Amino acid sequence: MLTLVQVGIGKIRNGVACAIRTATVVTNFIPRASLIQINVASWSNHYLAAQIASSFSRSEIGMATDDNRKTPPQNDLGRRDMLKGAFAGAAAVGIVAAEPTSAQAQARDAMPKSPYGGGPSTGLQFPPYYKPTPSVRSRNNYFPGSETLGPDEMRISFVGSCPFPPRRDQAGTCIMVELGNGDRFFFDFGPGCVKNILAMGVSVPEINDIFITHLHVDHYHDLSYLLPFSAWAGRWKMPLRVTGPSGRTPDLGTKAMVASMKQMLKWHLEAFDACPIGDGYEVEVNEFDWKDENGICYDKNGVTIRHWRRSHVKDGASAYRLDWNGLSFVWTGDGRPDDLTAKYAKGVDVFVTETQPDLARINQLKYGLPEFLFNYTVDIHHTLTYATGYLIKQVNPRCGMVTHLAFDNDTLNETSADVRAHWDGLFLYGAPDVVVVNVTKDAIWHREAALPGFSGQALPKPTLLFGDPLPIATGMGVVPQPRLPREQQQEQLTRDLEIDPHKYYPPDVYREPLTKLPNPQLVDLREMAKVMNIDLAKFVK
Numbered sequence: 001m002l003t004l005v006q007v008g009i010g011k012i013r014n015g016v017a018c019a020i021r022t023a024t025v026v027t028n029f030i031p032r033a034s035l036i037q038i039n040v041a042s043w044s045n046h047y048l049a050a051q052i053a054s055s056f057s058r059s060e061i062g063m064a065t066d067d068n069r070k071t072p073p074q075n076d077l078g079r080r081d082m083l084k085g086a087f088a089g090a091a092a093v094g095i096v097a098a099e100p101t102s103a104q105a106q107a108r109d110a111m112p113k114s115p116y117g118g119g120p121s122t123g124l125q126f127p128p129y130y131k132p133t134p135s136v137r138s139r140n141n142y143f144p145g146s147e148t149l150g151p152d153e154m155r156i157s158f159v160g161s162c163p164f165p166p167r168r169d170q171a172g173t174c175i176m177v178e179l180g181n182g183d184r185f186f187f188d189f190g191p192g193c194v195k196n197i198l199a200m201g202v203s204v205p206e207i208n209d210i211f212i213t214h215l216h217v218d219h220y221h222d223l224s225y226l227l228p229f230s231a232w233a234g235r236w237k238m239p240l241r242v243t244g245p246s247g248r249t250p251d252l253g254t255k256a257m258v259a260s261m262k263q264m265l266k267w268h269l270e271a272f273d274a275c276p277i278g279d280g281y282e283v284e285v286n287e288f289d290w291k292d293e294n295g296i297c298y299d300k301n302g303v304t305i306r307h308w309r310r311s312h313v314k315d316g317a318s319a320y321r322l323d324w325n326g327l328s329f330v331w332t333g334d335g336r337p338d339d340l341t342a343k344y345a346k347g348v349d350v351f352v353t354e355t356q357p358d359l360a361r362i363n364q365l366k367y368g369l370p371e372f373l374f375n376y377t378v379d380i381h382h383t384l385t386y387a388t389g390y391l392i393k394q395v396n397p398r399c400g401m402v403t404h405l406a407f408d409n410d411t412l413n414e415t416s417a418d419v420r421a422h423w424d425g426l427f428l429y430g431a432p433d434v435v436v437v438n439v440t441k442d443a444i445w446h447r448e449a450a451l452p453g454f455s456g457q458a459l460p461k462p463t464l465l466f467g468d469p470l471p472i473a474t475g476m477g478v479v480p481q482p483r484l485p486r487e488q489q490q491e492q493l494t495r496d497l498e499i500d501p502h503k504y505y506p507p508d509v510y511r512e513p514l515t516k517l518p519n520p521q522l523v524d525l526r527e528m529a530k531v532m533n534i535d536l537a538k539f540v541k
């Protein structure tokens, strides 16, 4: 006897759950020669259907697309009758017919296909351009410092990838974009990102050109850490450059945030003023009007960065698009799926947006907060996974990516499935820390960085410390004078409490403590280069 079981998948989540249950039940009862047909709402659901189908190991599986689903019911009956005719004999003796029938051929035509064409062993979602760029040396991991970007190449590194709570494997959101012309940019600067940036081989004083999407602290927290320490660590001659949106009132904009941050840091900044700082506390804030649509906020060295406003509960949230040398990158920051993003990100090479799975019930179990709180928060702030797929589809990039998500093993499949409800092109995760994506016109390649657990700071360029060009004529680098020596910010009676160094120094290595710098404090550049074994000529233009 032939039984036809039809399982329809409408909404992915409920549909799959329902389909799996049905499938489990029916496989226990149906005879060997039964035909199971699984209707699939869209191409992207096919693999889910295939998962269900795999449970029907003794059965014939037919898959139908949207088009088939639109077929009137009487046709389904007709097909059943036809199949009955084709299989009845074989089924009667418990054997499934081996010869393909027109119905089987039809079903085969309806099977999922790679949107790029492709062939065996290339997967369903990988386009032919998913391959290492010429500069890639180790194809599975990026080892910082081991590769030179090609002149026509962009490298995107997710040096922070989460919203809240921060995790051991995920710092606050920050995307480092490096270009073949030597330029480097940071998009957002969330808590903990500096640690990863250092491990990527970038010295602290070289971290600059920071573009903040909005002033939620998971997007800028490490600025307060960077400012004093990069100034101390040698960014003596150069301001920190920060770009960000204005707010509805002046006190809500990026400029006001930086000013207030300096106030928050007042004790720290003054304390460090006992050391050489020079211009290191200067912050060049480029605040643009949050209302601008596709305004240019950076245009230098062939790089253009544009911005547009986003709906993220409070005015003053923006997205950025970087264009350089025919390559482009978008980071939407946080926000609801919107038409401006669909418009201004259109056709970008790498489109990065945020995503939140529609899993309030699961989140309640995980985080112990009521279900409504997750739904409410997401629905006024964020992009749900379904909307992420929809937005990526509108933008139609060469590569769609998500970051700013909890990279939880159990919910990733859900996120992928939801995104796939709309987007069947290349889709990659910009999480956990540190995912690295190399991009050229011909290739896109995704790896994880292999980072040292005990990374120190890479050497800053001497030009950062002593000026560009280096004062080669005199050969002497001039160090900024401390503005607030300790005598001016500490009582003598506090210093009197210090233990006499003679008591702890072994006499043969005794060194008189250096508590005052000469004025001027000079550094012999050649001598320093010799000691450090670096070639100064590399830094002379």
Ligand SMILES: [Zn+2]
Pocket: 163, 216, 218, 219, 334, 404
């Ligand atoms: Zn955020």
Ligand SMILES: [Zn+2]
Pocket: 214, 216, 312, 334
């Ligand atoms: Zn936010």
